[in-house]
Amino acid sequence: MWTYWNPVQISFGSGSFDQLSERLGARNYMLVTYPDVFAAQLGAQIAVKAGPPVLVIDDIAPNPDMAALERQIARVKALATAPEVIIALGGGSVIDSAKVFAAAARSGFAAVKSHLCEKPATDQFSPLPIIAVPTTAGTGSEVTSWATVWDSAAGKKYSLALPGLYPEAAIVDPALMVSKPRDLTVSTGLDAFSHALESIWNHHATPVSRMYAVAAAREIMSVLPRLAENLNDLELRARMAQAALFAGMAFSMTKTAIAHSISYPITLNHGVIHGIACSFTLPAIARSLEGINSPAGTALQEALGARPGSEAADRLEAFLSTLNVSTAPGDYGIDNEGMEALVSSAFEGERGKNYVGQQAALIKSLRSAR
Ligand SMILES: NC(=O)c1ccc[n+]([C@@H]2O[C@H](COP(=O)([O-])OP(=O)(O)OC[C@H]3O[C@@H](n4cnc5c(N)ncnc54)[C@H](O)[C@@H]3O)[C@@H](O)[C@H]2O)c1
Ligand SMILES: [Fe+2]
Incomplete structure (x- = not known):
């Protein structure tokens, strides 16, 4: 229902x-x-x-x-x-x-x-x-x-x-949106990308939210790297704007989940802009969902063209690296212990509770990426 x-x-x-x-x-x-x-x-x-x-x-x-x-x-x-x-x-x-x-x-x-x-x-x-x-x-x-x-x-x-x-x-x-400089184009685009994935690995996902989210994520992976190199291309701007809108329609139903929950103290205490703070953890999250057997797993695979687990993580790492976005917490001024503490408290947050995955698996995934 x-x-x-x-x-x-x-x-x-x-x-x-x-x-x-x-x-x-x-x-x-x-x-x-x-x-x-x-x-x-x-x-x-x-x-x-x-x-x-x-x-x-x-x-x-x-x-x-x-x-x-x-x-x-x-x-x-x-x-x-x-x-x-x-x-x-x-x-x-x-x-x-x-x-x-x-x-x-x-x-x-x-x-x-x-x-x-x-x-x-x-x-x-x-x-x-x-x-x-x-x-x-x-x-x-x-x-x-x-x-x-x-x-x-x-x-x-x-x-x-x-x-x-x-x-x-x-x-x-x-x-x-044509006047947005590269960094802003990338960070806002990644915010939208994060909304799409967050509404997939979400207890409140529905067939409709998944449809919007999968379309948005696929489009952003295809468009954003090209847009970052062609900021004046109105057609790419339009495709990115539509994808961000679709991601909005997806998470308007589900709200966000663990990546956003982790991001808020990172923005508040480390000054990391929202779109980067809520997206640099996406590969670790996708890796921690190895073997997920549910509509979320199927939708994630459709969105990323890779199976949840290390295959999806690699795909996301490559996408972020094309955009020059680091996935290492240390690059944002967060040490290993601090990152694990952030993840633990993020699971207690309202948005963290929307997430379908497990805390232990996410911590393990972060450790394996070091
Ligand atoms: N309500 C929601 O559903 C929701 C979802 C995600 C994020 N947010 C919040 O939204 C805020 C971030 O918003 P944002 O990422 O859109 O950026 P923003 O509104 O914070 O703007 C960032 C900067 O971009 C500049 N800018 C905006 N449009 C421009 C353009 N066309 N050309 C050149 N410069 C431009 C602005 O002047 C500003 O300096 C955060 O506070 C975040 O928490 C809200
Ligand atoms: Fe956001």
């Missing part, structure tokens, strides 16, 4: 950004974006067609932090009336920030904060609608109902997950 539910209206394709004002209609809006020239130019294009926004929050930094979000939401609360829609123009940090603002606009930031820290009921929220316009091909946040919130002061990572946070619409225009 399985269900599938994803209510986001998706427009995909080069030039789809032009449909934004039509999707917005006569509603007033607030724009959330980055503090750079590219974002300002796109914001100006929106304003020409849709009129000026009631508020612009354009100081979104990578990895939305609790303290910054609290300051930013105060600007929304200072408006006489809340905007009718939030346009999130940017990558995961922008879309996730917009989700926090959407939840806090009516209920207040204190309610969001206590929900994040103590997990009380979700029915107190009635989030504002969001139109998500991703400028990275990675997080899939445009089709998920959750946001990652970082608290660097407390050394913690939270997930704001509310059914009302699915964006109303996602406008995925690969032409907006």
Whole structure:
């Protein structure tokens, strides 16, 4: 038995950004974006067609932090009336920030904060609608109902997950991604790749999530190495954007699993960018799934073109090495003991519990790779 539910209206394709004002209609809006020239130019294009926004929050930094979000939401609360829609123009940090603002606009930031820290009921929220316009091909946040919130002061990572946070619409225009430099193209692409694999080795996988995940993983392995060498190739950008979207649709059902659970302290404590932190462990994880006899094993084999175990690990090592991504924890400042401690605590985390594999097998796999 399985269900599938994803209510986001998706427009995909080069030039789809032009449909934004039509999707917005006569509603007033607030724009959330980055503090750079590219974002300002796109914001100006929106304003020409849709009129000026009631508020612009354009100081979104990578990895939305609790303290910054609290300051930013105060600007929304200072408006006489809340905007009718939030346009999130940017990558995961922008879309996730917009989700926090959407939840806090009516209920207040204190309610969001206590929900994040103590997990009380979700029915107190009635989030504002969001139109998500991703400028990275990675997080899939445009089709998920959750946001990652970082608290660097407390050394913690939270997930704001509310059914009302699915964006109303996602406008995925690969032409907006051509400006991504190589490192960002690779790290965001690997984030999407990790979402695909994480939704396969996941207790919540369904035939539909597996279908999206297998298609996404195969496509990313084929496209990303070529895209990394041809950053201006719009066709490869489009294929990567679609694959990241499919990975998003897969893990919108399952959430992520052990690789993401391991990654959060690595980002918080070692400053490793999300897409690398959640993907350099994929070969070790695939090796630890040797002999897995389930739909997850079959899907993994279809995705990687290699049997779970050392064959899949070798395939993944080769893929990451083409992208110049190391799989050695030491290269990220983590010693052997530290890595094993991270893995043990990752199994205790909410995402770690989604994973179908075993802790002992993963530790053994990491040791064998040394
Ligand atoms: N909600 C989810 O489902 C989900 C899933 C995975 C990751 N995340 C979160 O998303 C965040 C990462 O998002 P991200 O990887 O999309 O990056 P990002 O939004 O953090 O942006 C990283 C950098 O890329 C730049 N950038 C973005 N688009 C660009 C473009 N088109 N051209 C040039 N530069 C551009 C930005 O200015 C920024 O400096 C993390 O906080 C992560 O935890 C959320
Ligand atoms: Fe991710």
